[in-house]
Amino acid sequence: MTTWRVLNLEQRLDEPDSVLRARACREVGAEPEQLRGCRIARKSLDVRGRRKGRAARFVAHVDLELSEGFRSELLTRAERSGRVQVAPVVGKLVVDDPAGDFRGRARRAVVVGTGPAGVFAGLVLARSGVQVDVIDRGAVLEERGRDLVRFHRSRVPDPESNLLFGEGGAGTYSDGKLYTRVDDPLEVPILEELVACGAPPEILYDARAHIGTDKLHRLLPKLRALLEEHGARFHWRTRMDGIVTDDASPKRITAVRTTAGDMPCDVLVLAPGHSARDTWAVLAESGVPFAARAFQLGVRVEHPQSLIDEGRYGGVPGAEALGAASYNLVSKAGHDAPGAHSFCMCPGGRIVASVNEAGLLCTNGMSNSTHSSRYANAAIVTTFGPREFGEGAFAGLALQRELEQRFFEAGGSDYTAPAQRVDDFLARRDTRELERTSYVFGMTPGRIDRLLPERARDALSVALARFDRLIPGFGGEHGVLVGLESRSSGPVRIPRDRQSFRAEGFWNLYPVGEGAGYAGGIMSAALDGARAAQAALRMGVGLVGTGQAPGARPS
Numbered sequence: 029m030t031t032w033r034v035l036n037l038e039q040r041l042d043e044p045d046s047v048l049r050a051r052a053c054r055e056v057g058a059e060p061e062q063l064r065g066c067r068i069a070r071k072s073l074d075v076r077g078r079r080k081g082r083a084a085r086f087v088a089h090v091d092l093e094l095s096e097g098f099r100s101e102l103l104t105r106a107e108r109s110g111r112v113q114v115a116p117v118v119g120k121l122v123v124d125d126p127a128g129d130f131r132g133r134a135r136r137a138v139v140v141g142t143g144p145a146g147v148f149a150g151l152v153l154a155r156s157g158v159q160v161d162v163i164d165r166g167a168v169l170e171e172r173g174r175d176l177v178r179f180h181r182s183r184v185p186d187p188e189s190n191l192l193f194g195e196g197g198a199g200t201y202s203d204g205k206l207y208t209r210v211d212d213p214l215e216v217p218i219l220e221e222l223v224a225c226g227a228p229p230e231i232l233y234d235a236r237a238h239i240g241t242d243k244l245h246r247l248l249p250k251l252r253a254l255l256e257e258h259g260a261r262f263h264w265r266t267r268m269d270g271i272v273t274d275d276a277s278p279k280r281i282t283a284v285r286t287t288a289g290d291m292p293c294d295v296l297v298l299a300p301g302h303s304a305r306d307t308w309a310v311l312a313e314s315g316v317p318f319a320a321r322a323f324q325l326g327v328r329v330e331h332p333q334s335l336i337d338e339g340r341y342g343g344v345p346g347a348e349a350l351g352a353a354s355y356n357l358v359s360k361a362g363h364d365a366p367g368a369h370s371f372c373m374c375p376g377g378r379i380v381a382s383v384n385e386a387g388l389l390c391t392n393g394m395s396n397s398t399h400s401s402r403y404a405n406a407a408i409v410t411t412f413g414p415r416e417f418g419e420g421a422f423a424g425l426a427l428q429r430e431l432e433q434r435f436f437e438a439g440g441s442d443y444t445a446p447a448q449r450v451d452d453f454l455a456r457r458d459t460r461e462l463e464r465t466s467y468v469f470g471m472t473p474g475r476i477d478r479l480l481p482e483r484a485r486d487a488l489s490v491a492l493a494r495f496d497r498l499i500p501g502f503g504g505e506h507g508v509l510v511g512l513e514s515r516s517s518g519p520v521r522i523p524r525d526r527q528s529f530r531a532e533g534f535w536n537l538y539p540v541g542e543g544a545g546y547a548g549g550i551m552s553a554a555l556d557g558a559r560a561a562q563a564a565l566r567m568g569v570g571l572v573g574t575g576q577a578p579g580a581r582p583s
């Protein structure tokens with residue numbers, strides 16, 4: 029049966045979703061009895077033209093499953109004009125053709141990391157009958173929350189259980205934004221798992237889907253229970269400190285060295301996220317290859333949410349019902365400066381100290397599902413690559429560290445963030461007085477324009493001035509730059525085979541997610557973990573002799 033995607037259907041803000049189904053059917057000339065299924069594939073708010081009096085509306089893509097062989101003149105015409113197209117295939121998380129039946133065959137996978145990459149890799153493997161042990165250096169959710177409260181009170185981070193390490197990974201205290209820019213067949217099945225664990229159903233189609241920290245915290249224990257139902261075992265506060273390999277070439281990992289002892293394994297899924305710098309060091313010593321990767325560098329900017337709402341929705345009738353406004357701003361590279369863009373925008377959110385090590389400062393943002401705080405924050409970042417930070421796999425990491433230390437010291441060495449008003453940053457002058465901030469450790473006036481590398485300062489200056497034209501006030505006295513944003517993406521990559529997902533030179537090592545350099549957010553990490561696990565299943569989960577050689581394509 030063909031599923032047709034009807035594109036760009038408009039829906040008034042006060043209309044129920046049911047109108048979309050009727051509109052989609054009308055577009056292709058289908059009668060209700062010819063309809064086998066209907067789902068909203070994507071829906072976004074469109075406020076363009078509001079200043080010329082055009083009403084805000086939703087714009088939706090709707091997928092229609094129609095009876096076998098359905099055709100109509102309207103469908104043919106809509107297809108020709110590009111208003112209708114065949115819907116992209118929706119994939120499955122389960123693997124129909126694993127190279128072996130692992131039930132009762134004691135194939136064992138160790139997954140390092142309980143972020144989205146590790147958890148979805150673990151789920152795919154466990155569902156196929158592989159014995160999965162998931163380890164995380166950080167604590168289970170409830171204990172992790174207590175460790176964070178202690179950090180906020182004492183200003184001394186726990187290096188093992190913190191905002192970046194522990195159940196759920198780096199996104200556990202986040203806005204829980206779930207959109208990707210790729211139309212991946214596994215996107216829907218992953219989102220469906222999250223909905224089954226309690227995420228709001230709108231994440232299946234909302235173009236700006238987010239879950240929020242409060243709801244994520246209700247969802248994660250259910251996701252953990254789902255894996256446990258399939259036999260997976262979780263080991264908290266258990267850190268991987270190395271690998272045990274045999275002498276073969278390519279190398280085969282026989283066990284994972286952990287703080288709780290050696291864990292034998294047939295396959296190692298490595299999903300430690302972008303901040304496990306000590307873990308990269310021990311892996312590099314064991315011969316795991318690393319390559320430098322360009323990363324995003326900049327600052328976190330905060331404004332009153334009301335300023336952003338006015339800039340985005342000002343003049344839209346009924347704007348109050350639209351919730352806190354968000355933005356996604358881009359400043360293209362020009363002759364005057366490199367490009368820069370906003371990233372990880374948190375409407376109605378707050379700024380957090382995204383650190384796992386004492387003596388370093390890095391900021392990020394989070395929000396609850398209701399987006400209810402008075403503040404809006406986002407990263408404004410530019411790209412730094414080997415040309416900027418020099419040769420060597422860990423040169424980018426060295427620059428990150430140097431800047432994080434510089435910002436930590438400039439804030440007074442107690443996680444207070446150095447901060448500068450945006451207008452002062454643009455004018456290269458001191459900030460005398462700062463407004464209030466959502467940042468939990470508070471801020472102190474600092475010269476962000478001098479603390480940042482020149483290239484980042486110039487890119488951000490051009491970008492902030494441009495953004496001020498798009499959202500009036502963005503570059504003014506009510507905007508403040510808070511601390512450093514240095515970990516929006518990881519600075520290294522573990523080279524792996526494109527098809528089999530195996531690390532170069534290793535038989536059974538699957539580096540996945542952000543720490544391995546293959547993801548930049550929650551959804552892309554989950555997708556990468558799931559895909560790698562599927563590849564491992566097709567390759568026989570580390571079966572030597574019967575599996576295909578590294579570099580070979582999975583069947």
Ligand SMILES: Cc1cc2nc3c(=O)[nH]c(=O)nc-3n(C[C@H](O)[C@H](O)[C@H](O)COP(=O)(O)OP(=O)(O)OC[C@H]3O[C@@H](n4cnc5c(N)ncnc54)[C@H](O)[C@@H]3O)c2cc1C
Pocket residue numbers: 140141142143144145146163164165166191192193194195196197198199200201202203204205206207266267268269299300301302303304307372380382392393394540541542543547548549550551553
């Ligand atoms: C504050 C904040 C807000 C964010 N907001 C968003 C957002 O709204 N939307 C979005 O898409 N992305 C967001 N991100 C980014 C997103 O969280 C990451 O891209 C994503 O979590 C990466 O997933 P991952 O599974 O690769 O690694 P991670 O989620 O980082 O998980 C890695 C896990 O591995 C564990 N680990 C590390 N080393 C070891 C070891 N040696 N042994 C055992 N365990 C180890 C860690 O404890 C951690 O739990 C945010 C990040 C932060 C910090």
